[in-house]
Amino acid sequence: MRSLQQTIALRRRQDRVFHVLGALCTAAGVLVFGALLADLLWHGFARIDWAFVTSYPSRIAERAGILAALQGSLAVMVVTAAVAVPLGVAAGVYLEEYAPKNRLTAIIEINIANLAGVPSVIYGLMALGVLVYVFGLGPTVLTAGLTLAALILPVVIVATREALRAIPRSIREASHALGATQWETVRWHLLPYSLGGIATGVILGLSRAIGETAPLVTIGALAYVAFPLPGPIRAEPPFLSFAWLDARFTVLPIQMFNWVSRPDQAFHANAAATGVVLLGLTLGMNAVAILVRSRMRKRIQW
Amino acid sequence: MVNLAAHASLHHAPARAIPPPPLAVSVVPGRDPAAVPGRAPRGAAPAITDVKLELRDFGFAYGSHRVLKNLNVAFENRKVTALIGPSGCGKTTLLRSFNRMHDLYPGNRYEGSILLQPDGIDVVAPGVSPTEMRMRLAMVFQKPNPFPKSIFENVAFGLRLRGVRRHGILRDKVEQALRDAALWDETKDRLHAPAYSLSGGQQQRLCIARALAVDPEVVLFDEPTSALDPTATLRIEELIESLKDKVTIVIVTHNMQQAQRIADWTGFLYLGEMVEFDRTEKMFTNPASELTEQYITGRFG
Numbered sequence: 001m002r003s004l005q006q007t008i009a010l011r012r013r014q015d016r017v018f019h020v021l022g023a024l025c026t027a028a029g030v031l032v033f034g035a036l037l038a039d040l041l042w043h044g045f046a047r048i049d050w051a052f053v054t055s056y057p058s059r060i061a062e063r064a065g066i067l068a069a070l071q072g073s074l075a076v077m078v079v080t081a082a083v084a085v086p087l088g089v090a091a092g093v094y095l096e097e098y099a100p101k102n103r104l105t106a107i108i109e110i111n112i113a114n115l116a117g118v119p120s121v122i123y124g125l126m127a128l129g130v131l132v133y134v135f136g137l138g139p140t141v142l143t144a145g146l147t148l149a150a151l152i153l154p155v156v157i158v159a160t161r162e163a164l165r166a167i168p169r170s171i172r173e174a175s176h177a178l179g180a181t182q183w184e185t186v187r188w189h190l191l192p193y194s195l196g197g198i199a200t201g202v203i204l205g206l207s208r209a210i211g212e213t214a215p216l217v218t219i220g221a222l223a224y225v226a227f228p229l230p231g232p233i234r235a236e237p238p239f240l241s242f243a244w245l246d247a248r249f250t251v252l253p254i255q256m257f258n259w260v261s262r263p264d265q266a267f268h269a270n271a272a273a274t275g276v277v278l279l280g281l282t283l284g285m286n287a288v289a290i291l292v293r294s295r296m297r298k299r300i301q302w
Numbered sequence: 303m304v305n306l307a308a309h310a311s312l313h314h315a316p317a318r319a320i321p322p323p324p325l326a327v328s329v330v331p332g333r334d335p336a337a338v339p340g341r342a343p344r345g346a347a348p349a350i351t352d353v354k355l356e357l358r359d360f361g362f363a364y365g366s367h368r369v370l371k372n373l374n375v376a377f378e379n380r381k382v383t384a385l386i387g388p389s390g391c392g393k394t395t396l397l398r399s400f401n402r403m404h405d406l407y408p409g410n411r412y413e414g415s416i417l418l419q420p421d422g423i424d425v426v427a428p429g430v431s432p433t434e435m436r437m438r439l440a441m442v443f444q445k446p447n448p449f450p451k452s453i454f455e456n457v458a459f460g461l462r463l464r465g466v467r468r469h470g471i472l473r474d475k476v477e478q479a480l481r482d483a484a485l486w487d488e489t490k491d492r493l494h495a496p497a498y499s500l501s502g503g504q505q506q507r508l509c510i511a512r513a514l515a516v517d518p519e520v521v522l523f524d525e526p527t528s529a530l531d532p533t534a535t536l537r538i539e540e541l542i543e544s545l546k547d548k549v550t551i552v553i554v555t556h557n558m559q560q561a562q563r564i565a566d567w568t569g570f571l572y573l574g575e576m577v578e579f580d581r582t583e584k585m586f587t588n589p590a591s592e593l594t595e596q597y598i599t600g601r602f603g
Binding site: 100101168170171172173174175176177178179180181184188189193299300 | 437
């Protein structure tokens with residue numbers, strides 16, 4: 001029989017082995033991301049300047065810029081957020097606070113969870129059939145925004161429900177015991193207290209949507225746009241213009257793909273630079289999400 | 303006193319044992335049921351002349367499980383009534399029936415009626431709005447549950463629900479409620495600080511202020527000191543004493559000393575039935591039921 005000390009030494013060795021193994025696995029993820037970022041920056045960073053961000057694409061690589069794609073991505077994100085946030089939050093609140101806990105609700109919940117796993121290109125096919133052809137919206141900013149809204153809707157719904165579920169029952173009971181209705185409880189307590197979680201979910205959803213390519217290619221987004229989107233503001237009343245909704249467009253990942261697929265090496269630098277911008281946007285959005293979450297956590301504790 | 307003897311007489315049986323069997327209930331002979339305070343059989347005038355709440359054959363069930371059975375008790379206006387009994391006896395369930403909290407969850411059923419005087423409205427009648435009942439019968443919970451808002455906003459919420467918008471009125475009412483809850487001196491300089499910056503005992507007094515701000519007729523306390531230390535408990539008890547000139551108080555407590563210290567009336571619930579209901583000093587010095595005596599002397603529960 002081994003002595004107590006020997007047994008302990010053996011068990012401590014096992015502990016150290018897992019410690020090292022775990023660290024290596026973590027490092028693998030970090031290294032891959034680091035290599036990706038370094039490669040992009042290496043090829044693309046030098047190409048980024050003010051002219052690159054403010055120019056339309058061109059046949060001459062050095063003069064080409066991403067303005068059209070930037071406008072397109074921004075416009076599509078506005079539509080996506082404007083549609084997905086109210087729909088997703090309302091659906092999340094309904095499912096969590098109003099819906100009776102029965103079979104039908106359970107089926108709906110499972111379907112929403114499944115929806116989050118549907119490949120994005122399927123959303124593109126759905127949008128092509130329904131939005132582009134049946135409703136005749138065409139391959140426009142509006143169609144793209146609606147498509148991506150459908151794509152991130154499950155994310156927003158799930159984030160809303162998680163945020164609501166984190167609120168203790170005692171808070172709901174306190175509100176009801178004072179005579180608040182269900183809506184007053186939602187409006188004055190549950191929504192304000194879950195705002196951090198909801199905002200985090202929305203931002204993460206949008207940062208996924210901004211990188212989506214497949215569904216937008218499917219609905220017929222352009223790959224080469226050398227003209228601006230119609231502006232949202234005009235001189236005469238009502239001062240707002242929605243012509244941009246009906247315009248054709250491209251977005252950053254499509255622009256990037258377009259440049260990558262060209263034989264001329266100079267365009268590859270453009271693609272890498274676009275990648276840096278896109279990654280910067282995504283990381284920026286995630287950073288905002290983390291910031292919002294930690295600030296809300298500090299302000300609200302149960 | 304509503305004891306099992308009284309129930310038994312309704313069932314035309316001389317005596318009745320409550321399970322589990324070792325705890326037999328003795329019958330108290332020779333008492334005139336009409337002279338028994340707290341008892342309010344249908345049609346008969348209750349012994350308490352100034353009644354605030356009156357249970358008539360009240361019962362409550364979760365699904366098929368009957369948690370409360372055949373309760374016939376009256377609660378005196380502007381007095382403190384304590385509900386005692388072992389865990390799971392139904393005392394909190396009864397308390398939460400008064401303000402219809404059970405309506406928030408599915409699968410619950412009320413039986414009989416709870417009359418709220420002076421208008422005699424039946425609190426648990428299907429047509430009666432739970433919201434109205436909750437606005438007339440305020441509740442303080444077991445664990446302090448302030449909203450994650452400022453001290454001021456916590457107290458003002460009930461007023462805002464009633465449509466009070468003018469800041470001057472809100473401020474005056476919030477101040478009055480905080481004074482009534484003995485919290486004003488500690489909070490007057492930091493009304494806009496978060497409620498969670500208060501200590502546990504202060505948070506519970508804030509919850510009491512929140513309940514009082516809307517001038518309720520009844521305040522329901524659900525073991526309000528079980529999460530607090532002895533000093534904070536004492537302050538809450540003093541506060542409850544000071545409130546009874548203004549409101550009717552029903553308090554659920556697992557602490558029999560607390561019931562003796564603050565309650566005018568005490569009801570002992572066991573397995574969903576009101577074993578005994580009497581003046582507190584009578585209940586604790588000379589209980590009519592053997593079961594009550596066993597419980598208050600700590601032999602079970």
